[in-house]
Amino acid sequence: MTRAATTAPPATQISGQPYRLTAVLALLGAGLLGVGTSLHPADANPGVPAAAFSEYAADGRAGWVTAHLLQFGGVASMTLAMVLLARAVAGPGGAAWARVTAVCATAGFATAAVLQAVDGVALKAMVDLWSSASDDRPTLFAATLAVRQVEIGLDALLALVLAAAFLSLGVALLTAPARSRGLGGLALATAAAAAANGLALALGGFSNTAMLATTASGLLGLAFLLTAAVWSWRRAATRQE
Template identity: 45%
Template sequence: MLGRGASRIGATCAIVGSVLLFIGTYLHPLGADPSEAVAAFTEYAADRLWIATHLTQLAGVALLVAALLCLAQQLESGSGTEWARIAAGGAIASLAVTTALQAVDGIALKAMVDAWATASAAQKEPAFHAAFAVRQVEIGLASALSLLLGLTVTVYGVALLVDRTYPKWLGGLAIVGGVPTMIAGVLTARGGFSGLAMATNMSAGSLLLVWMFTLGVFMWRRGRVPPGQTAV
């Protein structure tokens, strides 16, 4: 059983992580079509906050994963033990993929688009192709992350549904956000950062942020109630 203090820690991680991820996503440049490489690279090269934005996103995800691990520990003491253990493994794997994605997108791609933007006319084309190659690695990692994270959140949803620690609708909300996140992963794998893939991913991501923030509120409340009672 997760103690009240630990429940508060999980709640704090969920709420602060949600806020950090929202801020990082809000600051991310979205003016250019990400499927149009030249326009996107031009926008990225001009963004002075690019690295800070992506490190903020990484910090947010790390805190969210910490909250999910606290949640899994809570659920392991109830009827959702098996599902919670599977979900915890998925959460750790999701953080690993997120770290790789931010290293490629937030650091490597930025270096490549900056080199392309300042390259001489003779070096412009090879610099672009080098940046484009890094972009393809980013697309692969983004697809894998959406698939893995969506599956992880869906499993957490199932664990919440079979357990009585939190309201059932929290489990339903997790599934509603997790399934389209997986769909976004498939769309990204098939067509890159297409309009449909981005729209699906952004909508699903918004649902997941709402779910995590709400979960944090309930975890905080649970830190104030005696063991054995349900936070409502």
């Protein structure tokens, strides 16, 4: 018994590691999403395809792909942080919610990968073809618009899947030990905004209402990531004491 106690790693040292990694991933996710979004062309109204496509065509392919890869990296970091956080805080009654969070976050990661393949690669290729074509432009425009509709569908589903992930994470945080209830409430607010965003996109495409919902959802998501980073880092420090 004495030997086992001597050779076993301290419990507090192990329990602090997930929180520290969660903090790093949450901060990284917020940074990547912020930079990627700032690099994305956003002057034209996305609900007016001709204007949006003209703006996209004027953007260099390298810059366009970079912006979307950064956004994908941000979603990847965010979903990993959500999974780690749910598992770290899960108490006796929260293990099931941690598993639900992992499933929904993984689905969100996969959906984001497909979305960026369509938006970050396929749409740009079609926009460039349409912009540079001298003949048959209406047909190319229709083909580009079809790719755009696929993008909208994926964007809507991504928002809804992430809403489910934030919802389950919020419940996991609310049922965890004290000092996680504020973060849990913020996760639930983010889930509600993401769900509204997904429904608005599914029903109206890139309408003004959907864009407002996207902005609100994005800001709440960034606020959650930054708050989770601070909370997790402090939690890791507490576990080391």
